[in-house]
Amino acid sequence: MAHETQKAIARQSLLLKSLPEHHIDKLLSHAIWRRYDRGETIFLQEEEAKAVHVVLAGWVKLFRMAPTGAEAVVSVFTRGESFGEAVALRNVPYPVSAEAVSACEIMHIPSPLLLSLMREDPEIGVSILASTFTHLHSLVAQLEQLKAQTGAQRVAEFLLNLSDKVSGGCEVELPYDKMLIAGRLGMKPESLSRAFSRLKPVGVKINRNHAEIADIQSLRDYAESDSSEK
Amino acid sequence: MAHETQKAIARQSLLLKSLPEHHIDKLLSHAIWRRYDRGETIFLQEEEAKAVHVVLAGWVKLFRMAPTGAEAVVSVFTRGESFGEAVALRNVPYPVSAEAVSACEIMHIPSPLLLSLMREDPEIGVSILASTFTHLHSLVAQLEQLKAQTGAQRVAEFLLNLSDKVSGGCEVELPYDKMLIAGRLGMKPESLSRAFSRLKPVGVKINRNHAEIADIQSLRDYAESDSSEK
DNA sequence: GCCACAACTTGACAATTGTCATGTCATCGC
């Protein structure tokens, strides 16, 4: 059974937070709560979707296996984020696989439950669309990064997203290991290492999973500069 | 006002085709029908969404401008396809811009209309989710291609998608000009030219916007082969 | 028909990235 703290986290998720109280209660009471170990599979590509997943703790990666065997990381989720909404409601197979990259707590909302609530109250549909749109938007942003930015610039943006400061210097922790960061940014671990060294002149120091940014603004300038002027 | 043939095309779109007759009639009668010239802007990034768009004829590209000025083509739509669903229903700004890449006929469904119908009948929400999921899926597929395949392999897949044949040889027309194909596949026009030449040994001949594929299966093998074994 | 222009192709070169090999360093089981 779920702890109260877990329920509190679930309530704050983008998927649930805009719903009326009585719907949230119903969803929470019928949800399945489960812990996953690092490396454990949550679902596989081509498997049929039976639930929507909300991350309560830990990190989850969604990835796709190309026929060649190469793995492409599509997104990485953490506390308060949900995935699988659009798939669950349409009874179609997952286009990606999901794996816990750290120990995780995940809440599964059975899709039939969501569907029946949705027929009662169309507002649920809007909530699901909100979550789905967020994913769509983040995929679009990723595509733009891959198509229009160099490796080092993608790393710079990644670092910028870890900090909520607007200007000045700051220190951030890399949320997961560098192999996964490399995959998420569409490069090999070796290229990530090189990208980090390129950021040194811009005022970035990396030590283990700890990054020091001398000046947010100059890093931002670097990320948005035309690659030809570097 | 719309021709009957245009209405017929709209009915076949993924967005509308699964809806009950009376809803379709209402949507069609309140929709805005418009023609766009080649190069004309349909909407701009950051603009607020007021409608869902259904392509009845011609080709439309969705793209994003990076702060550096580089353009990243996110998707290209044609007859029967729709875009902007998730954005229109949430009153948020478009994450991309849309432009007609050929002369186009487009139907615009005002979002307030869609929203009010959705509150009447949740089934509409499912239709919108279906369209949105299709976009999500195609973005995921694109990400996989960009991250896990070489340029020539992406071109091979692009050609394969133009043909509906399962085996043997075939001829296909390139649907839009090569500059746009290059953008859609995340490369420069020069790289596209080179990718085409690499496909020659695999049995692909390009002449203007006309492509000849000697054997679908061997092209498919090429697209899915590990890049290290080429 | 002729010119201008844009779309494309091709070659040479530079920059970026992947690949392979090697070495270091922390962590973990024992």
Add this chain to the structure above:
DNA sequence: GCGATGACATGACAATTGTCAAGTTGTGGC
């Protein structure tokens, strides 16, 4: 504590791609 393991860094090299420049070929205007 000690070796094994995996994560990571780095150098050398090859492959891929972007960039720049030059040339070809349609198309549309006049």
